[in-house]
Amino acid sequence: MRRLILGHTTEFTLLAVMVVLCVGLSLATDRFFTISNAFDVLNVSAVNIIFAVGLLVVLISGGIDISFAVAASVVQYVTALALGALGGGNWAEGFIIAGAIGIGLGLINAALVYRLHIISIVATISTFNIFFGLLMFFTKGVSIYDLPEWLTTRVVFFEREMADGSWIELTLPVVVMILCCLATWFMISRTTVGRQLYAFGDNPEGARRFGINIAAMHYISFGWMGLMAGIAGLMQAHYAEEVVPNALYGRELDVLAATVLGGARLGGGKGSVIGCVLGVLMVSITQNGLNLMGVSPFAFKMIVGAIILIAITLSSARIDKLFPFLAKGSAKSRGTHQ
Amino acid sequence: MKAMAQKFNATFGADMTGPAIAFVAVIVIFGLAANNFISAATFGSVAFQLPELGLLTLAMLLPLLTGGINLSITFTANLSGLAAASVMQMYGGADASPGAFLLGILAALATGSAAGLMTGAAIAYTRAHPILVTLSMMIFLRGLGEFLTRGGDVSGFPSFIAPIGHGSILGLPIPLLIFIACVGLWQLLLTRFKLGFGLLMVGSNIEAARYSGLNTRRILVLVYTLSGLMCAVAGVIMLARFNSVRVGHGESYLLITVLAAFLGGINPFGGFGRVLPVFVALIVLQLLSSGLNLMGANQHLATALWGVLMIVVMAARTIVSTYIASRRKKG
Numbered sequence: 001m002r003r004l005i006l007g008h009t010t011e012f013t014l015l016a017v018m019v020v021l022c023v024g025l026s027l028a029t030d031r032f033f034t035i036s037n038a039f040d041v042l043n044v045s046a047v048n049i050i051f052a053v054g055l056l057v058v059l060i061s062g063g064i065d066i067s068f069a070v071a072a073s074v075v076q077y078v079t080a081l082a083l084g085a086l087g088g089g090n091w092a093e094g095f096i097i098a099g100a101i102g103i104g105l106g107l108i109n110a111a112l113v114y115r116l117h118i119i120s121i122v123a124t125i126s127t128f129n130i131f132f133g134l135l136m137f138f139t140k141g142v143s144i145y146d147l148p149e150w151l152t153t154r155v156v157f158f159e160r161e162m163a164d165g166s167w168i169e170l171t172l173p174v175v176v177m178i179l180c181c182l183a184t185w186f187m188i189s190r191t192t193v194g195r196q197l198y199a200f201g202d203n204p205e206g207a208r209r210f211g212i213n214i215a216a217m218h219y220i221s222f223g224w225m226g227l228m229a230g231i232a233g234l235m236q237a238h239y240a241e242e243v244v245p246n247a248l249y250g251r252e253l254d255v256l257a258a259t260v261l262g263g264a265r266l267g268g269g270k271g272s273v274i275g276c277v278l279g280v281l282m283v284s285i286t287q288n289g290l291n292l293m294g295v296s297p298f299a300f301k302m303i304v305g306a307i308i309l310i311a312i313t314l315s316s317a318r319i320d321k322l323f324p325f326l327a328k329g330s331a332k333s334r335g336t337h338q
Numbered sequence: 339m340k341a342m343a344q345k346f347n348a349t350f351g352a353d354m355t356g357p358a359i360a361f362v363a364v365i366v367i368f369g370l371a372a373n374n375f376i377s378a379a380t381f382g383s384v385a386f387q388l389p390e391l392g393l394l395t396l397a398m399l400l401p402l403l404t405g406g407i408n409l410s411i412t413f414t415a416n417l418s419g420l421a422a423a424s425v426m427q428m429y430g431g432a433d434a435s436p437g438a439f440l441l442g443i444l445a446a447l448a449t450g451s452a453a454g455l456m457t458g459a460a461i462a463y464t465r466a467h468p469i470l471v472t473l474s475m476m477i478f479l480r481g482l483g484e485f486l487t488r489g490g491d492v493s494g495f496p497s498f499i500a501p502i503g504h505g506s507i508l509g510l511p512i513p514l515l516i517f518i519a520c521v522g523l524w525q526l527l528l529t530r531f532k533l534g535f536g537l538l539m540v541g542s543n544i545e546a547a548r549y550s551g552l553n554t555r556r557i558l559v560l561v562y563t564l565s566g567l568m569c570a571v572a573g574v575i576m577l578a579r580f581n582s583v584r585v586g587h588g589e590s591y592l593l594i595t596v597l598a599a600f601l602g603g604i605n606p607f608g609g610f611g612r613v614l615p616v617f618v619a620l621i622v623l624q625l626l627s628s629g630l631n632l633m634g635a636n637q638h639l640a641t642a643l644w645g646v647l648m649i650v651v652m653a654a655r656t657i658v659s660t661y662i663a664s665r666r667k668k669g
Binding site (some may be wrong): 060064065066110117118119121122123125126127128129131132133134135136137197250253256257260266267286291297298299300301303304305306308309312313 | 407409425464466467469470471472473475476477478479480481482484488489504526556565566587589596597602606607636638639640642643644645646648649652653657
């Protein structure tokens with residue numbers, strides 16, 4: 001147990017903070033501590049969590065991706081057009097088309113990073129501009145509301161009316177989100193490819209000398225990100241029941257902040273699916289709690305930003321470095337663990 | 339040809355080659371494609387549009403040179419503009435006196451530097467990754483700005499500030515003159531001041547810089563403070579140009595400033611780079627945008643082409659350096 005906690009400090013710290021936050025919010029508002037609210041939070045966060053687990057794989061392998069949210073917008077748009085051309089289609093076709101386009105866009109990033117040796121942040125900022133610029137150019141900013149019926153109909157896997165009359169429901173985005181998390185978890189922690197991704201992210205040169213296929217690492221990580229972006233784009237279209245070209249614009253930085261909050265490290269080699277999910281949920285719960293407490297929505301971002309800022313600075317700095325007067329006690333207790 | 343290249347490198351520096359080639363290419367391509375491209379109107383529009391993106395790029399430049407990044411620049415600029423606006427509102431809005439305007443500028447500069455100071459301190463003392471610190475700072479500042487303005491515009495300023503956004507002296511737009519002055523300031527800072535040398539050292543190897551006796555924390559704090567200060571200048575210019583302040587204004591420039599800096603030969607890992615190539619790169623980007631505009635294409639196509647240009651330049655750099663390396667091996 002102790003080893004588990006010490007090996008996953010960020011995740012457990014985050015969990016502890018979330019528990020405190022939830023208890024506080026449950027006491028402060030009477031709506032927060034209800035199952036239906038928990039499901040609301042989950043439904044709202046689903047798309048961001050799908051993005052986050054994709055980004056996690058790129059971060060673990062030592063890269064960064066800025067372009068995934070606009071890539072998802074491209075996927076949404078092209079998928080909607082393709083489905084229209086197919087005369088409707090169905091879920092299977094939707095996932096295949098969205099996934100394939102997503103992977104294709106991810107592989108473009110991978111090729112730029114691997115073949116042309118452009119560092120990933122520059123490459124993906126470039127593709128961010130290219131994807132978004134071309135999308136807005138060709139669509140002229142026009143949204144698509146005329147989506148096939150199967151895509152906009154809510155798919156409910158489980159629903160139940162609670163004693164207080166509120167409904168809880170488990171919708172398709174949440175189920176897809178869980179599947180994406182499980183798949184990502186399986187890939188990064190139960191397969192050789194996952195081991196190699198961590199090793200490559202931690203020390204690229206060492207990994208290369210060890211015989212790890214560097215090209216494969218780039219294509220797998222960005223391809224996976226692309227796949228997740230594609231799925232997330234489709235889910236967003238399903239959830240919003242429309243395709244708006246710039247709806248996801250700007251989402252990338254929020255997801256990045258949440259993912260890193262969950263313990264993924266810029267520079268590679270570290271991060272877990274659980275941490276990632278907790279990071280996104282932490283932000284959603286804060287927003288949800290503020291909403292229930294009746295705080296002005298204009299203040300949300302400010303408070304969320306302040307929390308992320310504090311969390312990131314505190315988790316990067318060892319507490320005793322920031323407050324030297326605390327150093328003696330904590331140095332002693334750390335000594336016993338090592 | 340070789341001698342010419344050497345002479346060019348000796349005069350302008352090797353990192354000027356990329357931007358210079360791109361500059362010539364853009365002029366030639368658009369000169370041939372659009373017959374009214376090479377005209378006073380084009381250069382006039384470039385001269386008026388350049389400062390906004392340019393000042394933000396200068397704000398991005400110093401952190402990039404230290405191997406960091408400042409993702410909060412646009413919202414720092416917005417918030418600084420907001421500070422200036424609220425001071426003027428306090429002193430009568432449209433009837434505010436020049437004194438109130440000066441006070442507003444001071445408030446803007448103070449706000450920008452304060453935001454930069456906080457960012458710099460967080461980066462220097464916690465060693466958190468600059469992307470993260472400035473990213474959370476960006477979310478925080480955006481939230482703060484939206485909270486203060488309720489997501490709306492703040493407008494109604496005295497008419498005498500309009501020339502700062504639209505006026506000209508001897509045919510040169512005033513915002514351009516301010517921008518050029520700031521370019522000169524950064525150039526001086528990087529070539530003549532200890533801080534400029536120190537920040538390049540920090541960018542190339544922070545540990546080595548620390549061991550050689552530089553106060554790296556102080557340098558980082560100063561760099562981000564100066565970055566915030568430059569954001570404030572951009573914020574005031576934006577206020578004057580649009581006669582209003584709105585949080586989110588110029589947000590689309592954020593990532594383009596990074597492109598402009600790298601296009602101008604800044605080393606992505608920090609430590610190497612100069613101001614003048616970045617200045618030329620900015621002109622190239624604006625010419626590209628104006629040229630496309632002239633040909634009837636929209637701004638979004640320009641955004642896409644900025645990305646393509648970036649990839650072409652970075653790829654060319656890689657290809658040329660591998661070519662040189664392979665030549666050296668043979669020789």
